[in-house]
Amino acid sequence: MTATATDMSGQQPQEGSRRLRIARRRPREEGTHLEEFTVEVGPDATLLEALREIRSHHDNSLTLRYSCCHSSCGICGMRMNGREVLACITRLAEAGPGPILVEPLANARVEHDLVVDMRELYESVEPAHRPLIRQDDLLAGLGVGDTSPPFARFEDCIECGLCVSACPIVGSDSRYVGPAALTAAWRSVAEPRGADPADVLAWVDDEQGCWRCHASFECAEACPAGADPAGAIMALRGELARRQLARIVRLGRRER
Amino acid sequence: MATDLESQTRQPSAPRRRSGTTAWLLQVISGVALLFLLGAHLVAQHFVAKGGLRNYAQVVSYLGNPVVLAVESAFVVVLIWHAMLGLRAVLLDFGCGPRGQAVITKCVIVLGLVTAGYSFWLIAALAAKS
Amino acid sequence: MTVTSQAPRPAHRRTAGPLRAVLGWARLRGGHLGAAAFLTNRVTGLLLVGYLYLHLGVLYLLTEGPGSWASVLRLFKNPYVLALESLLILFICLHGLNGLRLALVETGTGVRHQKAWFAAVLAVSTGLYAVIVLAMYEVI
Numbered sequence: 001m002t003a004t005a006t007d008m009s010g011q012q013p014q015e016g017s018r019r020l021r022i023a024r025r026r027p028r029e030e031g032t033h034l035e036e037f038t039v040e041v042g043p044d045a046t047l048l049e050a051l052r053e054i055r056s057h058h059d060n061s062l063t064l065r066y067s068c069c070h071s072s073c074g075i076c077g078m079r080m081n082g083r084e085v086l087a088c089i090t091r092l093a094e095a096g097p098g099p100i101l102v103e104p105l106a107n108a109r110v111e112h113d114l115v116v117d118m119r120e121l122y123e124s125v126e127p128a129h130r131p132l133i134r135q136d137d138l139l140a141g142l143g144v145g146d147t148s149p150p151f152a153r154f155e156d157c158i159e160c161g162l163c164v165s166a167c168p169i170v171g172s173d174s175r176y177v178g179p180a181a182l183t184a185a186w187r188s189v190a191e192p193r194g195a196d197p198a199d200v201l202a203w204v205d206d207e208q209g210c211w212r213c214h215a216s217f218e219c220a221e222a223c224p225a226g227a228d229p230a231g232a233i234m235a236l237r238g239e240l241a242r243r244q245l246a247r248i249v250r251l252g253r254r255e256r
Numbered sequence: 257m258a259t260d261l262e263s264q265t266r267q268p269s270a271p272r273r274r275s276g277t278t279a280w281l282l283q284v285i286s287g288v289a290l291l292f293l294l295g296a297h298l299v300a301q302h303f304v305a306k307g308g309l310r311n312y313a314q315v316v317s318y319l320g321n322p323v324v325l326a327v328e329s330a331f332v333v334v335l336i337w338h339a340m341l342g343l344r345a346v347l348l349d350f351g352c353g354p355r356g357q358a359v360i361t362k363c364v365i366v367l368g369l370v371t372a373g374y375s376f377w378l379i380a381a382l383a384a385k386s
Numbered sequence: 387m388t389v390t391s392q393a394p395r396p397a398h399r400r401t402a403g404p405l406r407a408v409l410g411w412a413r414l415r416g417g418h419l420g421a422a423a424f425l426t427n428r429v430t431g432l433l434l435v436g437y438l439y440l441h442l443g444v445l446y447l448l449t450e451g452p453g454s455w456a457s458v459l460r461l462f463k464n465p466y467v468l469a470l471e472s473l474l475i476l477f478i479c480l481h482g483l484n485g486l487r488l489a490l491v492e493t494g495t496g497v498r499h500q501k502a503w504f505a506a507v508l509a510v511s512t513g514l515y516a517v518i519v520l521a522m523y524e525v526i
Contacts (some may be wrong), residue, residue, distance in 0.1 A: 079416070081415060081416075082414070082415025082416040083415065083416035084416060106410075166413075166416065168410050168411045168412075168413055168421065168424065169349055169411075171406075171407050171410035171411075172349050172350055172351055172404075172407035172408060172410060172411065173348070173349055173350065173351030173407075174351060175351055175353065176351075205276055205277060206276055207276050207279075207348060207357060209276065210276075211276035211277070211279070211280055212348075212349075214345075214349075214424050214427075214428075215420065215423075215424060215488055215491060215492055215500075216413070216420045216421040216423070216424035216425075217418065217420030217421070217500060217501075218413055218416070218417065218418065218420060218421050220420075221418045221420070222416075230420075230497065231494075231497050231498075234491060234492055234493065234494040234497050235494050237277075237280070237492055237493055237494070238493040238494035238495075240276075240277045241277055241280075241281065241493050244277040244278070244281065280492070284488075284489045284492075287482075287485045287486075287489065288486070288489065290482070291482055291486070294478065294482070298475075298478075302522075303521070309459055309462055311452070311455065311456065311459060312448065312451065312452035312455040312456065313452065315448060315455070335438070339434075339435050339438060342431045342435070343435060346428060346431070346432065349411075350404060350407070350408075351407070371438075371439075371442070374442065375442060378442070378445055378446070378448070378449065381449050382448055382449065
């Protein structure tokens, strides 16, 4: 950014230029090509800031999504040097020296440049019918009790799609429901609120459900919100395995 | 709501499948069993006979022992089972859809039976020579 | 809350061709230890299946009598063959110990420590490999 910021000591922080190699693709076309831009940025610049700088001063046809700029909305997901990140909170410095490769999320249809079709992700999460507000012990512990309006805590998952992009299996089998859907399913099972979780468990108990996962844990590494998709999938499997063993034990007892 | 969930992963006309838990449990159980059976096999084959490997006569007399026969047979069955389940898991990851899945499962079962058939023929042929 | 979309959406399909999809199993640029474990298990498993059939094929020579089998035994004096066979031990250790890790982790036991456990799998496998190779060379 051409505007500079001063740090606490009153000195100007070092400006530097970074090279970004961005995957460009026009809508409804198949080919992707890399285009390189050089931006002048401060040391704390985020990927999103650099991309907006490119739009403002270099090429305003560069297409990307962003909204809240503080990792709440989950809409600015992309890959930086092959790693899934939210552009708004990821510093360019995290990419190390040298040119930075910027690509859209994997395992989703690319619509235009860095914008992908998020509908598959959103629709995959629907069947879990996970309520968006948690009933957590956290709030009870804080003793916020009788205040009005009451505090609410949202589900961790911001539906950003980083986990789906990181998963090696989704890339080879798009019928796999994916880590986001399974995390939502686990939340419905862990917090059933009086409903019977059997429906959700039957849905994930499938070769394309939680058994398709091969425990690479990339989803949990990528998740910016601490929703721990890998933990959720393992918990679902644990629950299913426990119920299966209980069924076998019950069958054994009945036959005696 | 149930049809909502089911349409996500299988077509209405597809036959009701066994729970995915079973395949996974079998894989784990056979895997753990193999830690012992394979260990026994390796030790018996490489650290008992002088020079590390049995010559022809030693192999035949080894297979003449009924306990050995039982353990090696169990080893063969469990190994083939685990290998076939593993192959199936890798092939399913290619995303072939529900019909492809049924085809892969059948092929893997046939391959397993053929391999087991050959293995037991081999064991029987050698045990008979003692 | 239902998501409605105006534009037609392509039906479920792989987002990449089969070769690119399989290469995606090897997460190299953004990958962590868990992905390395997944790839190791997959590669060693497939190689071990290949070895199984090779082994079963070689054992056929036993049915042809002592002479044929003796030529197989001579093959095993070759240091290159021995080196390959020792690699087999390494693959078995990696696959077996990682399999044990998966059996525990995939039911929710110790998920938090899965990376540390894979590091332990690598260490123990390397150690066992070294011990067994030494034992092999003692015995031959």
